[in-house]
Amino acid sequence: MTDVQQYGPWAVIAGGSEGVGAAFAHQLAADGFHLVLVARKPGPLEATAEAVRARGVEVRTVATDLTDPASLAAITAATDDVEVGLLVFNAGANSYGRAFTDGELDRFQGVIDLNITAMLGLTHHYARLMKDRRRGGILLVGSLAGYVGTSTEGIYGGVKAFGRIFAEGLWAELREYDVDVLELVLGVTRTPAMERAGLNFEVPGMHVSEPADVAREGLAALPRGPVHVVSGNERLVAMRSTEDRARLVAGTEKVMRSLVPGR
Numbered sequence: 001m002t003d004v005q006q007y008g009p010w011a012v013i014a015g016g017s018e019g020v021g022a023a024f025a026h027q028l029a030a031d032g033f034h035l036v037l038v039a040r041k042p043g044p045l046e047a048t049a050e051a052v053r054a055r056g057v058e059v060r061t062v063a064t065d066l067t068d069p070a071s072l073a074a075i076t077a078a079t080d081d082v083e084v085g086l087l088v089f090n091a092g093a094n095s096y097g098r099a100f101t102d103g104e105l106d107r108f109q110g111v112i113d114l115n116i117t118a119m120l121g122l123t124h125h126y127a128r129l130m131k132d133r134r135r136g137g138i139l140l141v142g143s144l145a146g147y148v149g150t151s152t153e154g155i156y157g158g159v160k161a162f163g164r165i166f167a168e169g170l171w172a173e174l175r176e177y178d179v180d181v182l183e184l185v186l187g188v189t190r191t192p193a194m195e196r197a198g199l200n201f202e203v204p205g206m207h208v209s210e211p212a213d214v215a216r217e218g219l220a221a222l223p224r225g226p227v228h229v230v231s232g233n234e235r236l237v238a239m240r241s242t243e244d245r246a247r248l249v250a251g252t253e254k255v256m257r258s259l260v261p262g263r
């Protein structure tokens, strides 16, 4: 159960329409949080908002692309009159997996705009208010990809590594103000985005998490930052922290080819 006195009464979920984001929304609503849900596609966003409202809480929606610089003002305008005690930054799956020299620079920039620029913009806005109030939580959704570079996921891995290190720094900065910061590190998770991307969930020996379990574990770990690895993925994090980087990167390349067809 997530404490609405510590982290409420309102939560903003950036990427709150489906998958892990929708699971966060349902679980927080069940604990009495009012919500602001953000996503691009209005249809799934409104459908999730409607389902969550049925739990008896207020839900606002902002249909915007977080890579658009105007999205920050649109989201903060939607929360000007309420107290946001929890920010969940969930949006951020890789939208452009290409070899760097084959890809378009502006598409790589989009991955950076979402995972770094938009994340920093929202965190800066809400974390300052939480610091003044001396309570709140920031939960950033990260990835195992942030522990190793691969030929087609180098930018994505880089932004996820950034998120984790940033979360550690912010945790150190805000702990004396009773604002909790957590980087929640996901491994392969059965989300609609990954299903649409054609991810092969059947790779032998691979651990696959379900969105509701990931969200539950993340919310429970929020007071125990700065980093929590979703259970089942601890061994991979340990492996990816080896000093033999050449062996690790070469081995990971092979795994990525079986995981994402065509890459």
Ligand SMILES: NC(=O)c1ccc[n+]([C@@H]2O[C@H](COP(=O)([O-])OP(=O)(O)OC[C@H]3O[C@@H](n4cnc5c(N)ncnc54)[C@H](OP(=O)(O)O)[C@@H]3O)[C@@H](O)[C@H]2O)c1
Residues within 6 Å of the ligand: 014, 015, 016, 017, 018, 019, 020, 021, 038, 039, 040, 041, 042, 044, 064, 065, 066, 067, 089, 090, 091, 092, 093, 094, 114, 141, 142, 143, 144, 145, 186, 187, 188, 189, 190, 191, 192, 193, 194
């Ligand atoms: N699924 C996995 O296997 C896996 C593994 C490791 C880490 N993760 C991390 O888990 C998080 C969630 O991933 P996911 O698989 O659910 O995919 P995702 O594409 O990040 O989608 C999650 C939510 O974010 C919204 N969203 C995506 N891009 C957006 C944008 N530019 N502006 C506004 N909203 C946006 C989506 O709705 P719209 O599409 O309508 O905008 C959806 O509600 C990400 O941070 C990802 O890096 C996932």
